[in-house]
Amino acid sequence: MAAISRDDVAHLAKLARIEMTPDELDHMATELDQILGAVKRVQEVATADIPPTSHPLSMSNIFRADVVKPSLTNKEALSGAPAQAEDRFKVPQILGEE
Amino acid sequence: MTNIYSTAAEMAAALDKKEITSVELTKAHLDRISAVDGKLNAFLHVDNQGALEQAAAVDARRAKGESLSPLAGVPIAVKDILAQKGIPTTAGSKILEGWRPPYDSTVVAKLKAAGVVILGKTNMDEFAMGSSTENSAYGTTQNPWDLTRTPGGSSGGSAAAVAGFEAPLAIGTDTGGSIRQPAALTGIVGVKPTYGGVSRYGVIAYSSSLDQVGPFARTVLDTALLHEAIAGHDERDSTSIDAPVPQVVAAAKRLDVKGMKIGVIKELSGSGFQAGVSARINESIELLVAAGAEIVEVSCPNFEYALAAYYLIAPSEASSNLARFDSMRYGLRVGDDGSKGAEEVMSATREAGFGKEVKRRIILGTYALSSGYYDAYYGSAQKVRTLVKRDFENAFTKADVLISPVTPTTAFKIGEKSNDPVAMYLSDIATIPVNMAGIGGMSLPVGLADEDGLPVGLQIMAPFMQDDRFYRVGGTLEAALLSKWGKPILSNAPDLAVK
Numbered sequence: 001m002a003a004i005s006r007d008d009v010a011h012l013a014k015l016a017r018i019e020m021t022p023d024e025l026d027h028m029a030t031e032l033d034q035i036l037g038a039v040k041r042v043q044e045v046a047t048a049d050i051p052p053t054s055h056p057l058s059m060s061n062i063f064r065a066d067v068v069k070p071s072l073t074n075k076e077a078l079s080g081a082p083a084q085a086e087d088r089f090k091v092p093q094i095l096g097e098e
Numbered sequence: 099m100t101n102i103y104s105t106a107a108e109m110a111a112a113l114d115k116k117e118i119t120s121v122e123l124t125k126a127h128l129d130r131i132s133a134v135d136g137k138l139n140a141f142l143h144v145d146n147q148g149a150l151e152q153a154a155a156v157d158a159r160r161a162k163g164e165s166l167s168p169l170a171g172v173p174i175a176v177k178d179i180l181a182q183k184g185i186p187t188t189a190g191s192k193i194l195e196g197w198r199p200p201y202d203s204t205v206v207a208k209l210k211a212a213g214v215v216i217l218g219k220t221n222m223d224e225f226a227m228g229s230s231t232e233n234s235a236y237g238t239t240q241n242p243w244d245l246t247r248t249p250g251g252s253s254g255g256s257a258a259a260v261a262g263f264e265a266p267l268a269i270g271t272d273t274g275g276s277i278r279q280p281a282a283l284t285g286i287v288g289v290k291p292t293y294g295g296v297s298r299y300g301v302i303a304y305s306s307s308l309d310q311v312g313p314f315a316r317t318v319l320d321t322a323l324l325h326e327a328i329a330g331h332d333e334r335d336s337t338s339i340d341a342p343v344p345q346v347v348a349a350a351k352r353l354d355v356k357g358m359k360i361g362v363i364k365e366l367s368g369s370g371f372q373a374g375v376s377a378r379i380n381e382s383i384e385l386l387v388a389a390g391a392e393i394v395e396v397s398c399p400n401f402e403y404a405l406a407a408y409y410l411i412a413p414s415e416a417s418s419n420l421a422r423f424d425s426m427r428y429g430l431r432v433g434d435d436g437s438k439g440a441e442e443v444m445s446a447t448r449e450a451g452f453g454k455e456v457k458r459r460i461i462l463g464t465y466a467l468s469s470g471y472y473d474a475y476y477g478s479a480q481k482v483r484t485l486v487k488r489d490f491e492n493a494f495t496k497a498d499v500l501i502s503p504v505t506p507t508t509a510f511k512i513g514e515k516s517n518d519p520v521a522m523y524l525s526d527i528a529t530i531p532v533n534m535a536g537i538g539g540m541s542l543p544v545g546l547a548d549e550d551g552l553p554v555g556l557q558i559m560a561p562f563m564q565d566d567r568f569y570r571v572g573g574t575l576e577a578a579l580l581s582k583w584g585k586p587i588l589s590n591a592p593d594l595a596v597k
Contacts (some may be wrong), residue, residue, distance in 0.1 A: 004465065012464045016417060017424070017441065018457055019449040031519060032462060038520050039406040042478040045485060052480030053487060054564075055195045055307045056335075056536020076200035081426030085499045091426050092440045 003036045004029060102126050106172050106320040108264040113160070113171040119338045120153035120160075120171030124215050124407070127173045131217065133593040139239050139328045140249075140258040142178050143186045144218035149173065156213040169327055170213030175265035176254050178219035179226055180311070181300040182206045185216075189302045190198075190224040190234040190252075193423050193430045193451030197444045203300020205269060205311050205330045210329050217265055220255030224453045226251050226276055226304045226419065229525045232516045233455045240512070241284060242554055243591050247509040250280030253314070257284040260314045262594055268314040269325050271307050274408050275504070275529025277312045278541035282504035282555020285543040285587045287321045287572070288314045290529075292563045293536035294339035297332035304414040306337075308408075308533040316588060318542065318573040322350035341563060350573040351567035352417050356390035358571065361497025364397045366528050372507045374547025378554040380505050382544045385578040387569070395499050398489035400482065407482035408530045409523055410466045414476050417463030420456070423448065458519065462572050486534045494561045499571050502554035532559055540568040544579060553587060 006029040013020045013028075020028065074087055083090040100112035112118045128146055130298040135141050156171040156336070174534040176182065179189045181199035183206075188194045202210065224232035230255035231239040241249040242262040253270030257280035260268045270277040272290035281288025289312045296311040303309060313324035329343040362383065368376065383393055424556060425447035426440070433446040452460070466475035493500055505525055515522040532539040541555040556575070560567035579588065 008465070009461060012461045012468070014445075015468075016460050016464045017421075017445045018449055018460065019445040019451065020457075024457075028458065028461060029199060031458060032465070033433050035409065035462060036475075038463075038523075039409050039475070041406040041481045042403055042410065043474060045400060045403055046269075046478035046481035050481040050484050052477060053483040054480055056487075056534075057337060057339070059337065062333075064333065071387050072200055079200050082425060082429070082431035082435065089427050090437075092438055092443045094440045098305075 002029070002033045004032050102130050102263045105317050106169060106315055106323060107317070109172045109210070109266060111170055111487065116160070120156045121150060123171065124149050124153040124173050124217070127217055127265060130133050134262055135264060137240060137245055137594055138242060138258045138262050138264070139237050140220055140255040140262060140264060141175070141218045142188060142190070142221050142236055142255070145185055145216065148185070149215050149217050152210070154214045156215065159213070161427045167212035167327065169267070171215065172267060173215045173217050173265055174209060175217050175259040175268040176206065177222055177253050177268070177270050179222060179271055179302045180206055180269060181302070182216065182219070183221065186217065189226070190222040190236060190238070191451065191453070191456070193447070195430065197366055197429055199300070201300065201413055203361060204297035204334060205328045206300065208328050212329065214267070217379055220253070220259055220268065222255055223252035223458050225302065225416070226252040226271055226273055227455050229275070229279060229414070229522055230510070231255060231445070232512065233453055235453055239511055241509050242594055243285065243351055245510065248283070248512050250283035250509065252276040254280045256314050257281055257286060257288065260284070260316060261588060261591065262288050267320060268312055268317065269311060270314055271301060271309055271311050271414060272415070273308045274533050275526040277314065277524060278504050278529050278539055278555065278557060279426070281314060281541040282543070283509040283553065285545065285553030285591065286314055286316050287318055288312065288541045289565070289568070290323060290532060290539050291329060292339070292538040292564055295343070295538065295563070295565065297335040297338050299332055299334040303419040305412040306419060306503060307415060308412060310533070311526050316586070318522055318569060318576045319347070319350045322346040322431060322569050331511050339563065342567040344563060346566050346569045349569035352570050353384060353574050353577050355571055355574045357395055358391045358499070359497045360386055360391045360571065361394050361396035361493050361500040363401070363493070363500055363502045364395055365401050366502035370506055371503050372547060372549070374549045375503050375505070375507065376553050377548065378545040379556055382556050382575055383501070385575060385582070389574055389578060392415065396493040396496050396500060398493055398531070400485035401491050403482045404486050404531045404534055405523060405527050407479035407486070408526070408534065410475050410479035411483065413459040413463035414466045415463070417460045417467065420438060420460055423451065455519070483534050486531050490531070490535045490537060499567050502557045502558045504557040508552035508554060537562050538565040538568065540572050540573060541566045542572045544575070545587070546590060
C-alpha cells in the first residue's frame with residue numbers, strides 16, 4: 001500500500017498554501033511515495049536511546065541591548081511590495097473569508 | 099602578463115604593482131562574459147555599470163595610496179541567493195522575479211568593503227534545491243568542459259563562471275554539497291566552511307541548520323584568500339561563531355603534510371564510484387603518502403543513512419522557511435483581482451511561482467513534520483544526525499583530516515536525472531554527512547577520469563572550526579599534482595571562445 005495517497009497530498013498542499021492541478025496531485029503522490037520509500041530507512045537505526053540533533057551548534061539565545069539601530073526606511077521596506085496604499089502593504093481581504 | 103586566465107592572487111599582485119587597473123581587469127571579465135555566457139548561462143544578471151563603478155572606485159583609492167584589502171580590485175561572481183542592494187535577486191525562482199533587495203547580505207557587504215568587484219549574480223537551482231541547475235526557473239547552466247553536461251548544483255552558475263574564466267572567484271552556498279559537488283564537476287576548488295564560519299545574514303534560507311556560504315576559485319590559495327575575506331563573526335546571524343577565523347591563507351601556503359594522518363572513509367570508496375573517479379582518488383592518496391602523510395582507514399557506518407536523513411531534514415526546514423513567500427510584502431502576486439481573499443491569492447501565487455522540485459520538497463517537509471508522522475520521519479532523521487556526528491568524532495580520533503571522492507561520477511548529461519528525483523539525490527551521497535555534522539570540507543580537482551576526460555574532485559574534511567587543515571592538505575596536493583601535470587587542470591578544457 002502506498003505510504004501517501006493523492007488525498008493526503010491534496011491535504012498537504014492545502015496546508016502549504018499551494019494550489020495544485022489534478023495532474024500535479026497525481027504526479028506528486030507517485031513521486032512522494034517513491035521518496036518516502038527511500039527515506040524511511042532512517043527508522044532502521046533511529047533507536048530510542050539515541051538523542052536527536054536539531055542543529056550543529058549547541059546554542060543558547062543571543063541577546064543585545066535594547067537600543068534602536070538604523071533600519072530600513074518605510075520607502076525601502078515597501079520597495080518590493082506587490083501593492084501598497086497609504087505607506088502600507090496592501091493585501092487582499094483577510095476577513096470575511098469562509 | 100595578467101589576464102582572465104591568471105589566478106586571483108596574481109591579479110591582486112598585478113593590481114598592487116599597478117601593472118593593471120581594476121577597470122581594465124573588470125572590463126576583460128565583462129567582455130569574456132558577453133563572449134561566452136550565451137553558451138554557459140552562468141549569470142542571471144550582469145551588473146556592467148555597477149562593476150565598472152566599483153572598479154573605478156578601487157583604482158581611485160589605490161592611486162591615493164590607501165591601504166587596501168588583499169583582493170581589492172579583483173572581480174567576483176555571486177550566487178543569486180545572496181541579497182545585494184538594488185540588484186535583482188531571484189534565488190533562481192519565478193516567485194522573486196524582479197525583486198531588488200533593499201539591503202546587502204553581510205557577505206556582499208564584506209566583499210564591497212574589501213573592494214572586491216561584483217560582476218553579477220549567478221544561476222542556481224531554485225532556492226538551492228537541486229544538484230544540476232536544471233531546477234532553475236531561468237534555464238540550465240552548461241558545464242564549460244562539455245556543454246551537453248550539467249555543471250552540478252545548486253551553485254552551478256558560480257562554478258561554471260569560475261571554470262569558464264568569466265570570474266576568478268565566486269560565492270556559493272552549500273546545504274548538502276552545493277559548493278563541493280559543482281566544484282568537482284567543473285574542475286575547480288570549492289569550500290564549505292564550518293557551519294557558523296561565514297554569516298548567513300541576507301542569504302535566502304533553504305535549510306537553516308545546514309546552509310553555509312563559501313568560496314569558489316581555481317586554486318587553493320585563491321579560495322583561502324576569499325574565505326578569509328568573507329568569514330568571521332556577525333552579530334546579525336545568531337548562528338555565527340564568535341571565534342577567530344581559522345588561518346586558512348597561511349595553511350594554503352604551507353605546502354607540507356609531513357606527519358599528518360589522513361583517514362580514508364571505507365564507506366565512501368570502491369563500489370558505487372565511477373572507476374575513473376576512484377583511480378584519481380587513489381593517485382592522490384599516493385601523492386599524499388609521498389609528501390609524508392600517513393594514511394589510515396576509518397569507518398563511518400552510519401553515513402549510509404545520511405542521505406535519507408538529509409531528504410527529511412532539509413525539506414522539513416524548507417517547508418517552514420519558504421512560508422515567507424506569501425505574496426504579501428515582496429515578490430510575485432497572482433490573481434489579486436479584488437474578488438479573492440488573501441489565502442486564495444497566496445495559494446495561486448505559490449502554485450505559479452514555485453517550480454516542481456520546490457513544491458515537492460515543501461510537501462515532503464510538510465508531511466514529515468505533520469502530527470502522527472513527526473517521530474517516524476523528522477524525529478528519526480534527527481537521530482541519524484547524531485549518529486553521523488558520532489561517526490565523524492570517532493574518525494577524527496584516528497585522523498587529522500578525512501578524504502573521499504566528492505561525487506560518485508563525473509558531470510552527468512543535462513536531462514539524464516531530471517525525471518528521477520531519487521537518482522538525482524544520490525549525487526550528494528558523499529557530501530551530505532559534512533553538512534549534517536556542521537563541519538567544513540573542500541573539493542579539490544585531482545585530474546580527469548580516463549573514460550570520459552572529465553574532472554574528478556577529492557573531498558577533504560576537517561573537524562569543527564579546523565578549516566585550515568583541509569587548506570593545508572589541499573595546497574600540498576595541488577602543488578604535487580601541478581608538478582606532475584606541468585599545467586593547470588583547466589588548460590585541458592575546450593576553448594569556449596571558439597565558435
